[in-house]
Amino acid sequence: MTADAVGGVWQYALELAAALAPLGVDAHLALIGPAPSSAQRDRAAALGVTYTETGLPLDWLAQDAAEVRRTADAVAMAAALHGADVVQLNQPAFALADYAMPIVAVAHSCVASWWDAVERGPLPTDLAWQAALTGDGLARADVSVCPSAALAGTMQRLYALPRRPQVVHNGRTAIPSTGALADHVFTAGRLWDRGKDAATLDRAAARVSMPIKAAGPLAGPHGEQVAFAYLDTLGSLSDAAVADHLSAGPIFASATRYEPFGLAVLEAASAGCALVLSDIPTFRELWDGAATFVTPGDDEAFARAIEALASDATARIEAGERARARAARYTPAANARGMADIYARAVAPRERVAA
Known part of the structure; x- marks a missing residue:
């Protein structure tokens, strides 16, 4: 292989x-x-x-x-x-x-x-x-x-x-949860890749009450480079470090416009994180009924969806449990x-x- x-x-x-x-x-x-x-x-x-x-x-x-x-x-x-x-x-x-x-x-x-x-x-x-x-x-x-x-x-x-x-x-092997609700949003991926559209989350970060932490490289193999004004960028993290972040129970967001599957989303769901995802066919196929969907590129809608979960702990816990139950299909x-x-x-x- x-x-x-x-x-x-x-x-x-x-x-x-x-x-x-x-x-x-x-x-x-x-x-x-x-x-x-x-x-x-x-x-x-x-x-x-x-x-x-x-x-x-x-x-x-x-x-x-x-x-x-x-x-x-x-x-x-x-x-x-x-x-x-x-x-x-x-x-x-x-x-x-x-x-x-x-x-x-x-x-x-x-x-x-x-x-x-x-x-x-x-x-x-x-x-x-x-x-x-x-x-x-x-x-x-x-x-x-x-x-x-x-x-x-x-x-x-x-x-x-x-x-x-x-x-x-x-x-993906499930990530155990600590049972906490972290006071931030988390995203992960190739931040330099325009297809991941981290720029939308960067704009949304200026509108929400909690920080959005973003793990992943800012530079690509062909010289691509990005910088963000509001995202709290963490750089490239090991699998173990990403698992530590997800086990703490942040809201997980992905604004990607291109995603063939989305292992980072699966990892977050397996840890019981509430999901806020771009409304693209792949995510609908895998997570319909287990995530909040937002029109791609709409930073205001991403901010509203994040704030709705951040302000309602019960709704956030229930959303995380739906995500965890769905993730159990993808092992x-x-x-x-x-x-x-x-x-x-x-x-x-x-x-x-x-x-």
């Missing part, structure tokens, strides 16, 4: 790999891109997950299509040497190689779906070639998967796929069962032929 240490795919891959073990599936991670941090290494060790650092470039950080194809060839060779029965590519563009075993391509996000949600007009040239590789990889894979039906529909539309990708929701075990079923069906035809 390929993984990277840059974003949520690392958390997803670690917990999936650990949850597959009780099902009799031995998962080994091929780490693509930058090396993991010491905290990430410790987390992998704690879960008993093995991985190999390949030093190969990530598809969305590659210089050109040829570099992506070279990485794909290297992954295919490594999978063969490892004796893998099936390969899960968490970067679909890496399906563009000759693999000796079935390929399951999981699309967690892509530049085309990001652009579709955030910008207008055709993809610029420097992104179009990346999107083309992703589309080709999805079409070439034996099975394609998305973490939400919203993303699956978008991917089928954008890439004209003959079949909609299968949907297996992500999972690593459920994710592993869904993926293990896909692996079994992917390899079954080859087993029948061999027999």
Whole structure:
């Protein structure tokens, strides 16, 4: 299984790999891109997950299509040497190689779906070639998967796929709550990413009575940088530090315009945090009835929703319990069962032929 240490795919891959073990599936991670941090290494060790650092470039950080194809060839060779029965590519563009075993391509996000949600007009040239590789990889894979039906529909539309990708929701280990109600709002994610629209929460922060604390990087890998006037920015935090913040029971807010799934929202919900979320298809699919929804970009509405919860402890506790109950659907075990079923069906035809 390929993984990277840059974003949520690392958390997803670690917990999936650990949850597959009780099902009799031995998962080994091929780490693509930058090396993991010491905290990430410790987390992998704690879960008993093995991985190999390949030093190969990530598809969305590659210089050109040829570099992506070279990485794909290297992954295919490594999978063969490892004796893998099936390969899960968490970067679909890496399906563009000759693999000796079935390929399951999981699309967690892509530049085309990001652009579709955030910008207008055709993809610029420097992104179009990346999107083309992703589309080709999805079409070439034996099975394609998305973490939400919203993303699956978008991917089928954008890439004209003959079949909609299968949907297996992500999972995350629940974060225990202290039972407190923290006197602040919390958000987490790539703050530099325009798709996350932290700017809306920054404007809302000027209108609410409690601070909005924001965890995540302010600078991106391509030189993107942001600064905020009202958000209390915390920088990049370890998983453990984020869990500490969420266990204290803040209101959790996300104003994102683009979210294929939203592991940070799931973490907050599992800790019993009341959710204030942008009204986008993914969040409606996952959290309808368990969150307060706000029109994307409407900072005044975000402020009103936050203040309504901040001023009514009973309503806030009830909202947190609804979020916690919904989060119980999205566990690593459920994710592993869904993926293990896909692996079994992917390899079954080859087993029948061999027999």
